[in-house]
Amino acid sequence: MDAATVQRRTFGVLRWVSIVVFVLITVGPFYYMVMLSFVPVSELLQNPGQLWIPFSDLQFDAYRAVLRPVSDGGQGFLSFMANSAMVAVATVVVTLAVSVLGAYAVARMKFRGREKVSSTLLAVYLFPAVVLAGPLYIAFSYLGLTSSLVGVTIVYVALTVPVSVHMLRGHFESIPVSVEEAAVIDGCSRWKMLRHVTLPLSTPAIMSTGLYIFMIAWNEFLFALLFLTANRDKWTVSLALSQLTNGIEVPKTILMAGSVILTVPIVVLYGIAERTLTEGLTSGADKG
């Protein structure tokens, strides 16, 4: 056997081993999270190595404890989910409204300073959030916007606009100019064309960008921690979960039930939009 054959066989085996390992390390922790959320705490302490529970032993106590309102002795996650959903949806709507216009301008129109604007957006996107934390904290507490969902929404919009413009711009550039020219020749004004030609063509791209923004807003932790910690009524799910470990000891199963509640909406959305989302994120990478 020559070297090439030996290598080919070895790599062939290694390939399958790696695939199995990759699936285990990516799916494994999430499987474990879901499993623990259905187990009684006593079970976990008795048998920490357990990886499977029979269907008949499934327990929903942890979910009840997490979701029930505080007045009922629970952790009140239902209202935190409502907070998170409101913030995330508002962020998506505002960011999309702003960035569709911005992205169209950067992609299609020639205006003075266009190149500067688009490289500023990139630099801003890469700028660390921790640098903004102090100044925004002072400014927002001065304006009375800390401890309010409006405050965090404003910050989330600012954090997501640059990447949203970037994703939509890539999409707008992929629409053939001739389509738009045809509309102009038919007598459309630029605004009419944008509304009746370009936007309908862009619905999938706008949807996947919207989902991505939703994920960022739903998952965000730093500014929720800075702005909302003092006011329990305004907690988002991410913040509430992180605060569960402060204070009285909370059983691990309840932590995991909270984690599942935080993760499920994201995984569902990702499942729906996986294809378009990964295409949107990597658009242009193949030209590298």
Added chain:
Amino acid sequence: MSVISPPEQSHSASAVPTQPKPTAASRRESRDGWILISPTFLIVAVIIILPVLWNVVLAFQSVSLLQVRTNGIFGNFTLDNFTSVFTDPDFWASLGTTTVYSIAATVGSIVVGLIAALVLRKPFPGRGLVRACMLLPYVAPVVAATFVVKVMLDPQSGIINYWGTTILGWNQPINFLGTKPFALLTVIAFEIWRYFPFAFLFLTARLLAVPGDIEEAADVDGATPWQSFRFVLLPQLLPVIGVIAVLRMIMTFNKFDDVYLLTGGAAGTEVSAVRVIDTLNTDFDIGGAAAQALALSAVLALFLLVYLRISRRKGMDV
């Protein structure tokens, strides 16, 4: 969570004439362009650029939160923050930790992401599902991801220590997140786990565009699979790897939530971003936080320059 695609080849840059004549139509287009971009510009300017600039001012002031309210924005300029920040050995220690953490996590996530992209390159039944699974660590909320890892690594009831002591024969459970060499290693491993999908995503997209015939030619010429990877495929991927490396470096250098949620900065894992937020949130020392953030920004600006250099040299528009 943060993503950005490597810069694209500009379609428009070449189309722009070198000396545009200002006609009425182009003036109108310029005006319309600014009308469309202005909401974007306004939000970014007010919520991001202004605070970044204000941060510079704050770094030269000795202020706590209450004082800012009474003293207003300007006044009491001093260099105290810088002298106290830069003479504190903990600051330099955290900068060192941040550097080790960022480099190890960046290199690790690219290597692992490259392996994932390569082993999933050829189709097989179920590949689509496996590919989708690869992105789970990346899309999952950071708070949930850190919690499940913390539960798994728990010294008393965690599954990893259970396996370690029963199967691997460890003498005693390891406190992964609370003792010194382990905590930093664990945090780096977590970062690699969470961000290898980023590299995987871009490398997979790039691999699609590699023409199949050059590898076939190498094969016909008798190259071993390793040679064909090393001399044919890898050179094709290097530019994308470079872009991913700089982007990941920038992102990881300023990463706050992962380390904060896993260890809180304890046991030798205090990275600069965690230090900045602790100074702000626990000590309420705004000036001190600003001075450290400014130092971070300086390092970041350096990375950004490198990034712009790379993309310029490749003839791309950013």
